[in-house]
Every structure is written in C-alpha cells, then in structure tokens.
Amino acid sequence: MSTPVGERRTARTITPEELPGLAEALLGQGFRVALVAGHDDTDRLRAVYLFTAPRPDRRVELHVPLDRDHPHVPSLAGLSFAAGRFEREMRDLFGIVADDHPLPRRLVRHFHWPAGWYPMLADAGDPPGFGDVDGPYPFRTVEGPGVFEIPVGPVHAGMIGPGHFRFSVVGETILNLKARLWFVHRGLEKLFHGRTPERGVELAERISGDTSVGHTLAFCLAVEDARGDAVSAATQRIRGVLLELERLYNHVTDLGALCNDVGHGILNVHAQRVRERLLRINDEVTGHRLLRGAIRPGGARVRALPDPTALAAVGADMAEIATLALDHSVVRDRFTGTAPLTREQAADLGTLGYVARACGLTVDARHDHPFLPGESNRVEHAHTDGDVLSRFLVRAEEITTSIAMIAALADAIGGPTAESASSGGAGRSGVGIVEGWRGTIVHRVEIAADGTLSRVKVADPSFFNWPALPVALADTIVPDFPLVNKSFNLSYAGNDL
C-alpha cells in the first residue's frame, strides 16, 4: 500500500474516489494539509496531496493520477480550508477541477488570462495576449443604511507589494473586507523546470526577498531528500544559524514598524538602527546582507560565525525597545485587543508561524519537523490572545530565543565552514520543511532521470495566513487596518508565485 519514499515520508497512489476517505482519516490523526500540487506527466495529469504531522514527524503523500481529458478530483474543501485554497490554485494553473467546491472561483489566475489557458501545463507555451476575461468576479456587496465601500490599492503609498483591499464599512467599523491579491504571478514554479538543483538555488533565494534563507533551505532539504544525500550535523547547524539570523532581522523590522504605525516613530528609528547592525552582521557572516549565497544543496558555507556578544547587545537593545513600547500607555492601548483572531479561527484556517503562535497554537516546524540534530525546547509564549499585542510579544520573545539558539548552535559547530559532498542521485521526489521567520515553509521537488528539476511546488506560510487577516479584522475600525496588516506582515510574493 504505502511505500516509503523519503525522509519519514510515505507515498501512496490512489484513485480519486478513495481521496476523501483517506484524507479524512489522516486529518483525524492530527495531520495537516501541507501542500497540494498539480503535475503534468505528459500522458496524464497527477495531483499530489502532502499531509504532515508533528510528534513524531510524519509525512504522507497521496498521488492521484488523472485523465488528461477529464481531470476531476473530489474536493477536500469541506475537510480542510487550506486544501480548498490549494484546489482553486490547482484549477487555475493545471485545469484540474475539484468537484463540488464551495467556492469555485479563480484564485491565482490573472483576470485577463484567456479562459481555458493553464500556464503550468507542459504544452501551455508563452502567455497569450490578454483575451476573453474569465467571467465577472464581483465583490460581495454589503447593503444597508450607511454602508459604503472603500477600495484601496493595488498600488499603495508604502513600499509594499500590490494587493487590492475592498472594505465595506459603516462609519469607521469594518463589516467585511475582501483582499484580492495575485497581482505578482511570476511563474516561478515553472522557471524551476529543467534547471539543475544547483541552478534552482538562485530562484529559491528570490521567491520572497525577505525569506531567502527560509526558502533556500526548504528547497535544499527537499533536493537532498530526493537525492538521498546525507548532510553533516555541522552543516545543518550552520543552516540553523542562518535561519535564525533571518528571523532576527525581520522580527526587529516588524517591531519597529508596528511602533511606527501607531505614530511612535522614535522606536522605529531605533529598531532601524538595530536592523542595520544585524544586516552588517549578516554581511560579515555570508557576504550578503540578506544572507544569500550561503546555502546550497548538500552544503552551507559561511565566512565567519556571528559574534555572540554583538548579538547579545542586539537582544538587549530590542528588549529595551519592546519594553519602552509597551510601557507607553497609548501604544499599549492601540495594540491591546486590536483585531483578535481566536484560537479556533486560527486552527480552522490552518494558520502558521507567529500568527498561529500568538493565538495559542504550537505549530513550529523547528520542533514539529526538525532538520537539526538534537531536541530543543519549545518556547511557551506568555500572551496568546491573538491580538496585535500578542503578535508583537511573540516576535519579541522569539528574538530572545533566536539569539540563544544561535549561540548554542555556534558553540556546537566549532569551526566556521563545513561542506558535504553531493551524491547526485536522481529520479525521486523530496520534501523540505523549514520554519521560516513567517512560518512553516514547505517545498516539494521532483527530480527527473537526468538530474534536473521536473517540478517544484512551493508553499509559503502567507498562502495559509492571508485568509486570517479579514477574519481578524471584522469589527475593527478602518484606521487600525495598517497596524493589523503589519502585525500579520504577510508576503505578496511568497503567496503568489
């Protein structure tokens, strides 16, 4: 039945009819939908469902071969919200239809792509000219006395990604928010096709600019899983250090930006100062301020390990900034109780990362799917009310933990560089799971017989967390939206590949 195919991973080929029953059984055993990906195997299509579970780390794949002329699968949207979103993505990119989907509307496809054109199919070719639009896609209209709509974006005042937000409000209170993203489709997954894994790294580093370590590491772990490469413990620890360095500089930026969004600019200035110090440390460690170029399939190379005293100073600085922010009565008032996401909502939507942890969920791939040798202690967060304050505090606490982790990992490594040889095996699939700074990143790769990548599927935590933003914003006031949006700080580029 199930055959082991990779690290702690089994795969099973099933018919579409078997899918809902098996998925329900897996979800019942504590698995979550990590990703759903379409594949074009030339003679037929194939849908792959990857389920993962923590404690112990388990990964189960269900492969559903599909007829090219009639690619239909039963929808799992009723079982898992995230699966329903992946199904819409798969339909837009491959034309694989999930039957009885409760929301059978396009998700990722561009409004002007011609109907019936599926970019991920092998014979799709270059994007055709903008043609017949794929039917109207109206916003839900909220009616009633005093209700009006505020359209915002996709071009914003700040330097953030493009997203269109449609607020339906009464006075200042948000009744309904629809976030329409998907303005930055770059066809990334298709760009991987035909590249060697070594040449795929440069793409993985650029999936989301602020998560280059997270995505590169997930990609490399997946490639190593597929090739059956063994990587030394020292290499993995160096990768662990880089992952935490990335978490540090991003969390520091976010804490400052949250203070700035409530008009307390002085703390943002200081957070920016700390961030610059961290970027320079990154530069010393890897030769790149955003930590690119250090992680490769089978290896990791750094120039030096970060100086623990410098990082401890950063930690003390940030602890002071966080204390100053929360001791300010107005800042605290703006954070407390703003846009709460309940634990139940967070679990139902399948949220990941600090968004989930601020609601009391314990999802953290560093513990659920560890790539580092040895056990590390899970952090207990003091504030898990799911509001902006909790998301602020979870970040502040993670900064402290990350600095401690870097010190412990650096101690265990000893020397600065470590290399492992690549065995260059081919013809298999691999999965890499990494806790990036935003949350759990999952990559699944398939390597063809000639050693090139035949399919790479990327699942960024933003894909799971975006739907939580409108849920948390119900009954929040419009002027608090930028603050709440920043407290989630979701990626546009990671979401729309």
Next chain:
Amino acid sequence: MTLLGLIGGVIQPVLIVGGAPLLVGVLRQVRARLEGRVGPGVLQPWRDLRKLVGKEAITPRGTSELFRVAPLVLVATTLVVAVVAPFVTTASAADPVADLFAVVALLALGTAVLALAAIDTGTAFGGMGASREMTILALVEPTLLVAIFALSVPVGSTSLAAIVSSTLNDPARVVSPVSLLAAVALVVVIVAETGRLPVDNPATHLELTMVHEAMTLEYAGPDLALVELASAMRLTVFLGLFANLFAPWGIATSAAPLALLVGVLALVVKIAVLGALLAAAEVFLAKLRLFRVPELLAGSFLLSLLAVSASFFLA
C-alpha cells in the same frame, strides 16, 4: 484704522507667509534631531513648495470649481487672520474682524471648504478624511470659542486686540486659574486643528489612518503647494495667537521702528519656541485610536468650560 494697525496689517501677513514653511521645517528638524536623524534642514518645506509651484496644474476628472477654489479660500481665510489678529502689533488693520468669533469662524471656514473639496473628488479617501475632519472640527470649535471667551470675560470685549492689550497692562492675569485652564484647553485645540500627534500623524504614509492628509490626496502641483502653505500658515497663526494670548510681551504698542522690530523678533522667537516644544513633545507621543480622540477633545472642552465658569466666579 491707526498707523500702527496699518503697519501690522502689512508686516504680519508677510512674516507669516514667509515664516510658516520655516516653522514646519523647524518642527521636522527638531523631531529628526531628537530621533537621532540628520534631518533635511529647515528650508526643505520652502524647497518643496518651489518644486510644487513649478509643476503643471492638474485636477482629477469630474471635480467641480469647488475643488479648484478650495486652496485659494484656505489660504485667503488664513491670510485675513494673519492681517487682522494681534501678532506683531496690538492695533488691528481691521478692528471689527479681529474679533474672537470672526477669527474662529474664518479658520473654520477654511477647514470646511477643504472638507467639501475632499468630498468633491468623489474618492473614498477624500470622503473618509472629510468625515473624520468634520467630527474633530465639531468637537474642537466649541472648545476654541469657549476657551478664548473665558479670556475675554475679564476684559469685557471679544476683540482679540483688546484681550492682548489688557493682558499687557495686567500681567498677573496670566497665572490666574482662568488663564491656565484656558491655556491647556487651547493646546489640545491647536494640536487637533493643525493635525498633529496624538490626534493625527502628519508624517504618515498610511492612507487609511489619515485625517487632514486624506483630504489633500488628490491635490497636485501649485494647488497642493497652496494647501501645504495654508496648513503651515494655520499652524503659525494658531501658535502666534496662543503665544500672544498668554504671553503678549514684546508686541508693538507704538509705530516706532524699534518697537516694531522688537514686536517682529518677539513673535518669531515665541512661535519658534512653541513649535520646537510641540515637536519635542511629539517624539514622546503616539497616535490615539480614532475613537479615543473625542474623549481627549471632550476633556479639553470641559477645561474650557471650567475656565469660563472660573472667569465669572473669580471676577
């Protein structure tokens, strides 16, 4: 109209138009230095205005004359206040207009016209900014009137020039409970009227949180320059009025050149100091949740009411 009033009527508008962008520059520079930044220098607002004036005038499609007239009205109303109110001299160029109610009405007219222009654009942001500004205006205007009224009760006149002259003759009045209560109320009013922290954040780029800035989003080029200039002038006028109501020393009471020179210098110093204090205070403040702003304004209204009551009981 006296000679002194006439001279004041010429010097004051020149001084306020020329100095208002510099005041904004001082505020930004003080804030930058306190935050550890270098800052662009106090001349930057003037450079920005020069740049904007040199641009092509464009207006959004579908807007009416109101949109085009609003910046002019905004500048004009503030300019009238700059001419008549006692800034450099105690005598006014047009004494009947230097009345408490007339001055407050003129300033409110500018705000109201800008709000109408914002609605005229038909954009969601304009409407949102206008609605917020009107909410704040409705809460601020009574406080402004009542607070200055409290100062006018002992004088027995609502003429601003008379209030200022009377304070000059009786300096002890400045430390009376009436004066102190009114001063605190007026500080809140000025902060709210000029869109400073904690009511509004003039430095933000976040459209959804804006109040004053949301109303001016559709303006560009020379029109935007006028709107920016008018905002700076309003800030200057408010700070100047505040300074002369509570510390009128130095203001020219005769047309002697030395007295006028002292009057000009005193005004510049007072406004610069107040502006620097305002900027320094902003470093320590954060923006209030929008629904908490009425609480702050209600508090200031209460203080102004107490000031009026006290002015009757202590008289």
